[in-house]
Amino acid sequence: MNAPVLTRSPLARPRSSRWARRVTGALAFAALVEIAGRAGLAEFLPPASEILQRAAALLFDEGFRAHAGTSVLAWAIGLAVAALVAVPLGVLFGSVPVIDAATRAIVEFLRPIPSVALIPLVALxxxxxxxxxxxxxxxxxxxxxLYNTMYGLRGVDPVARESLRSYGFGRLSVLWWVSLPSAAPFIMTGFRLATGVALILTVSTEIVAGRGEGIGVFIYFAGIAVPARMDDILAGVVWVGLFGVVVNALLVAAERRLFRWHHTRVGGGS
Amino acid sequence: MLEIENLTHIYGGGGPSAHHAIDQLNLSVAEGELLCIVGPSGCGKSTLLRSIAGLITPTGGRIKVDGELVRQTPDNLAVVFQDYSRSLFPWMSVADNVALPLRRKNMDKKRRREAAAEALESVGLSGAGRKYPFQLSGGMQQRVAIARALAYRPTLMLMDEPFGSVDAQTREDLEDLVLKVRGHHKMTIVLITHDIDESVYVGDRVVVLSKAPAHVVADLQVDLPSPRDQINTREHPDFVHLRAEVGRLVRGQPVAH
Amino acid sequence: MTRLGGALLRWPLLIVLVILWEVATRAAGSAFFPPPSTIVTRMHALWFSGPPGRLFLTDQAVADILPSLGRMAGGLAGGATAGILLGLALGLSSRAYDYLDGVLQFLRAIPPPALVTVFLVVFGFGMRMQLAFIMFSIIWPVLLNTADGARAVEPLYLETGRAFRLSRRERVLRIVLPAALPKVFAGLRLALSLSLIVTVFAELLPGTTNGIGFQLTVAYSMFNLPAMWAGIVLLGVLGYLLNEVFLVVERRVLGWHHARETAGA
Known part of the structure; x- marks a missing residue:
């Protein structure tokens, strides 16, 4: 309130120097892997330079590109359908308490089933x-x-809703003008979490099914080859990891841009 | 007890965004004195307090507590911050909050508990020890913060706008609590406030600071009959006169003689 | 709709749904969708028809459920402990955090199953590999959430600790850690559901000899649909129970936090 900033806030440091540190950290990590690989500290671990070279080479490998393409396709279609199903359902459950209570039982008993357990059944x-x-x-x-959409809709400020209703707006207009915009940041967060889970399921399914095309299949075959192709596995992992980082970073940036009002309201703490 | 010589503090190390908070400030406080420091908002009062407490290292000058140069937080010094909701720990019960600092004092668990109970009693909160801070009103939380300082048995207690976040009635009660407590425990108190009435009502002495960069503008002795009383003291002619004078000084107007 | 109303509605509705499911599957008569009564009978026969002295668990239950729970608990305990310790260390040094942030974001973004072959090559088949794999999978959400929590501790809490001359150890233990707990629990909640997923995944791989995931593979290879459904329902029930236990623990540990939030402080 009256005290000036007393503690060194990490946010106060210029962004450029934070980026420099991140890059330095990444380089140091790579150097560590390089040394460990070259010194043979871990016999299975190829040096970082070899992994990265292999990763770069895979970009021009048609077989690998087909594997990766199939995975991204499955991931994207699945996510899109999930969003198309879950957002309307979440809006319905979150804004109509009776339906929420009625369906709560199904939701509560379906959700804890670990999705990978369904792989054998669905495969059959x-x-x-x-x-x-x-x-x-x-x-x-x-x-x-679904969860984040419901949560976001339940948290809509009733005063904002009532103030619009007092101007003669109907239920649907209130939903459109107040409830959906104020739940949007939560929906977006839910979607971002879903992208990570979707990537896990894509790879898991491909590995368990163990046939056809897909990055998981590629990694699986590199693993069961004799001797195992460690460079292929880790090069594949580099690409999957980078894909996850980029998707996450893009969505975080989009959240910041689109929902600046939200961040300032909660003090950026969440 | 407390001596401050040529204290200077600049935030941001001389760059273009540097903020000159304190400039060549000199001040000394005698043993057992209750000194109030007033000044316009944003004048560097809190910086001064945090320098005395050893929480920040000033860029220039010297601070001595009991003849010892302050490098880190001195022994036997306790601080009561304005924002009780952020200085009491919400995950600890009231009694644990009060007892926590005593871990530094080589006391066993039983004695820590007794000391906490005693301190809570002296601020009128006996029996609240098992509660959690969020279950208490703002004024009661600030009493807990004061109890925590008392339990520590400091020789110097620093209070940073301790009553800035409570309502008027509670504020008066807490002012009287400080006066009462000070009679029981022999200690020196430095109380920082922006409330002119408060400084004159509570203090033995009032020091007025300038706008930032802060230095001492005036040092006034308060000779009001004691014990002080919220109604009588405030209508005493000396009180009315003194508070007008402090008010003019804080606003930077010439003082009428 | 009050909470009580919701709870009262929940159970009758669930029963109605199960009856509908039963009627529909009986009418359809598909081998792929056995009626719930068949599934429950199979669950009972497989796992819960043992002697009372063993809590009615059969040998099969001991072979399926206990190894799965053991792996999961071991991996979760190890990964969470390491995640909290490393997260605290990282959160206390803003410099270390800046340097490692990028690397950690990358490691977290890797879907753990992609690395399972690496663990196979390093550890071979067996319990050691599975434990290491589960730990590696769940450590990142715990670590990053803990670090975030430790970094966001209210500065006045820390100043108060310093003003009362608490030692560094005591400030970490009594101020930073409790203040970060809400975030730690957010990470643990993610880790819990993730650990069930990766445990089952590890058991679905060739080379496993026990566990619920292994039982699913066996049922798959023998085209035994009731047994597969039984395994899935069992996992759902376990997931539900584990989550309830977690919520009880969280409510106990974070009581102060929730109470403060609802009090609007």
Missing amino acids: LIGTGLQLRVTLVIYAAVWPI
Whole structure:
């Protein structure tokens, strides 16, 4: 209130120097892997330079590109369907308490089922093609989106809702003008969490099914080769990890841009 | 007891965004005195207090407590901050909050508990020890913060706008609490406030600071009959006169003689 | 709709739904969708028809459920402890955090199953590999959330600790850690559901010899649909129970936090 900033806040440091530190940290990490690999500290670990070279080479490898493309496709379709299903359902459950109470039981008993446990059953039902991955991605990605949408709608400020209703707006207009915008940051957060879960399910399904195309299949075969192709596995992991980081960073940036009002309201603390 | 020589503090180390908070400030406080420091908002009062407490290292000058140069927080010094909601720990019961600092004093658990109970009693909160801070009103939380300082048995107690976040009635009660407590425990108190009435009502002496960079503008002795009383003292002619004078000094107007 | 009203509605509705499910599956008569009564009978026969002295658990239950729970508990305990300790260390030094932030974000973004072959190569098949894999999978959400919590501690809490001359150890233990607890629990909650997923995943892989995931694979290879459904329902029930236990613990440990939030302080 009256005291000036007394503690050194990490946020006060210029962004450029934080980025420099991040890059330095990443380089140091790579150097560590390089040294460990070269010194043979861990016999299974190739040096970082080899992993990165292999990762770069894979970009021009048509087989790998097909694997990666299939995975991204399954991931994207699954996420899109999950969002199309979960957001309307979340809005319905979050704004109509009777339906919420009525469906709560199903939701509460379906959600704890670990999605990977469904892989064998769904594989029996519909085979191990693209549809298997898409189905499991949908199942896993629905929950975070549904939950966050419901949570966001329940947290809508009743004063804001009532003030619009007092101007003669109907239920649907209030939903459109007040409830949805104020729940939007939560929906977005749910979607961001879902992208991570969807990636886990894509890779898990591909590894368990163990056939067809997909980055998981690529990694699995590199693993069961004799001797195991550690460079292939880790190069594949580098690409999957980078994909996850980039998707997450883009969504965080979008959240910051779109919902600046939200961050200032909660003090940026969350 | 407390001596401050040529204290200077600049935030931001001389760059373009540097803020000159305190400039060549000199002050000394005698043993057992209750000194009030007033000044316009943002004048560097809190910086001064945090320098005395050893929480920040001033860029220039010297501070001595009991003849010892302050490098880190001195022994036997306790601080009561304005924002009780952020200085009491919400995850600890009231009694644990009060007893926590005593861990530094080589007391066993039983004695720590007794000391906490005693301190809570002296601020009128006996029996509240098992509660959590969020279960108490703002005024009661600030009493807990004062009890925590008392339990520590400091020789010097620093109070940073301790009553700035409570309502008027509670404020008066807490002012009287400080006067009462000070009679029981022999200690020196430095109380920082922006409330002119409060400084004259509570203090033995009032020091007025300038706008930032802060230095001492005036040093006034308060000779009001004691014990002080919220109604009688405030209508005493000396009180009315003194508070007008302090008011003019704080606003930077010439003092009428 | 009050909480009580919701709870009162919940159970009758669930029963109605189960009856509907039963009727629909009986009418359809599909081998792929056995009626719930068949599933429950199978669960009972498989796992819960043992002697009373063993809490009615069969040998099969001991072979399926206990190893899964053991792996999960071991991995969770190890990963969470390491995550909290490392997260605290990282959160206390803003410099270390800046340097490692990028690397950690990358490690967290890797879907753990992608690394399972690495763990296979390093540890071979077996319990050691599974434990290491589960720990690695769940450490990141705990670590990053703890670090965030430790970094965001209210400065006045720390100043108060310093003003009363608490030692560094005591400030970490009594101020930083409790202040970060709400965030730690957010990380643990993610870790809990993730640990169930990766445990089952690890058990689905070739080379496993026990666990609920292994039981699912066996049922799959024998085209035994009731047994598969039984495994899935069992996992759902376990997931539900574990989550309830977690909530009880959280409510106890973070009582002060929730009470403060609802009090609007």
